[in-house]
Amino acid sequence: MSKQINVALIGNPNTGKTSVFNALTGLNQKVGNYPGITVDKKQGICKLSRGVKAHILDLPGTYSLNASSLDENVVIELLLNKNDKDYPDVAVIVSDVENLKRNLLLFTQIKDLKIPTILVINMSDVMDRKGISLDVAVLEEKLHTKIALVSTRKNTGIKELKALIEQHKTLPKTQCLNASSIDPAYFDRLQKAFPNQDIYKLWLVITQDANFGKISRQELDVSKFKTKSTTELKRLQQKEAIKRYQFINNVLKEGQHIDRSKARDLRSKFDRILIHKVWGYVIFFVILLTIFQAIYDWATFPMDLIDTTFAGLAEWVKNAFPNGGKVTDLVAEGIVSGIGGIVIFIPQIAFLFLFISILEESGYMSRVVFLMDRIMRRFGLSGKSLVPLISGTACAIPAVMATRNIENWKERLITILVTPFTTCSARLPVYLIIIALVIPEGYIFGLSYQALTLMLLYLIGFGMAVFSAYVLDRVMKVNRKTFFVVEMPNYKLPLLKNVLITVFEKTKTFVLEAGKIILAISIILWVLASYGPGEKFNNAEAIIAKEYVDLSNTALEDKIAAYKLEHSYIGIVGKTIEPVIKPLGYDWKIGIGLVASFAAREVFVGTLATIYSVGSATENEGIDTIKTKMSNETYDDGRKVFTFASGISLLLFYAFAMQCMSTLAVVKRETKSWKWPLIQLVGMSTIAYIFALIAFQVLK
């Protein structure tokens, strides 16, 4: 413990900071959360020589020490708090050789906090190609630091960086800029008010409070100091930026030489096509189609495999512990199928993150944001809302988490609120069975009615997301300034290692986050369905046996299971809500399915299977059996339950209703209040109810 060196990795976005982190730690890393906020905390261990270890903390990318988002704020809070257990012994600033000038702004700020600092100049392998040459000795001297020229792509310079980290005690703590020169009189007063504090640190605390709202600090409370107006502070911050760039320009004039004639310009060649007014959109559309194809076609094979494996596992548990009674049932039907319900989404989620991380790593995603911003803004969204909306077609949970890089709070909030309308993969099983049930087979222009219906449902989901965004934009009064700055990074070939680590980490987060809730609700539902009050539930066997004397054993078991479910707690819930859902064309059995769907929508199919007593006895016959049973289902007077009208009504209900506890929980985390998830729950369910009602009443 004593020999561990605390290292903070800091840098602008798009500098390959994560690649450096991966190169230093390998798979020896873990992602957690900062307490109380949802920013990912990535840390890892890097072995140095002689048993010395470095604890590497990969801080969120930031352009400066003036935070405008939660992610960036983490960096400042850590660097301002010497008592934090992660406070760095040495800061490693990662910069990109092509953007050295801009990257050095952050570097000089951190130097001014008197933190020992190493400068990593990444992507050094492209220097020749870009006509850049550096005088490292001059740069080290002028910037009072040690420099490691690194290429994570060619895997060079990492050893040198490790050596520098090990010798961190020899690094100078000289500052780059005399902060007082920004406004001598003001800084003088500030220093007099807090004689024991470092002046630059004081200044950061003050601007931080102005930029980002007051944050309580035990160590340093400047709230009593009478400060300047926001406008004046901003003017001073601008002055600070100018002064820093003056310093940087002077340094680079001696330490860097760029011969533009040698530079090969890939950027403008790619940009000419990828953000072309016509081709740009065509290419984006083709990429989208590929992603959908992957999620819905290529992912089916592993999903089927998982499905059969877990069904087999549940069966095995039942057979292996036949005398376990309720416990065996809980494990087999509650826990195993609950976990199966989560694991089955892994292929789709992994595919989705694979594509998204490739698009992001390559620099293409910023181009999409650029192309789509204007269109999205019409509906109160941002170009940056597109990634969440696309991710939503796999699952709303990672999609809501992907809204974090939208700087504008209103646009971000609207994105979060409307994302669950997009057709997530959990709706798919429900759609498939109901479409098979109520939409006739047949073709129009070579396209099947059923496939067209499915496509229409996707469009309806997306359309409702966009429409409600438009309404929310009009209705919501959120007073925060809009701002939108997108860096257009260089195009580069994604590093396989980075992509795979991202896919692995994100999928893991999904499984753990959503998994907890889905599993818990699966167990609760199982309990509600397995227990019931009174005679009818507890003596089901006797009652049924008396009523149907001449049935075969299997048929009898089915009848008993169905009877039990009807009189279980969940059956009672279904009956209680029947009057409410009757106008939509549903009976109490569908009601149970709806209630059960709050764990995860796809539970609907399984629940109906149990209700129509095709569960235990004839499970292997699969979906056709359920379908037949459902289509034969009638009311007491002989009318069919699943008609075209009630089917369409159900489809619309599932398209719009907010039936996902995990998403609500994530929205609560991301918006830090119950207000928004509740609005989402009530709003979406109301819309679902109204549309289902109209559909049924018009069509019946």
Next chain:
Amino acid sequence: MSLTIADLKKGETGVITDSSSNDIPLKLLEMGCLPGNVVKLLQLAPFSDPMYLNINDSFLAIRKETATLILIDKINE
């Protein structure tokens, strides 16, 4: 009438003269959108918004509403 970044045509270059408006995000200033620095308009999205710029060797896109706040002098090349 002074010129702003929004008045640049594709491929044109200017020098920033003033970026002190309160509505310009600090982040933009830190990326080099400061008086004296050169700005070049590289490309426009449909409806001329957002604008894809090279400011102070940084490549970035901003919305037109922000671009109209940044005053420039055009450079004739």
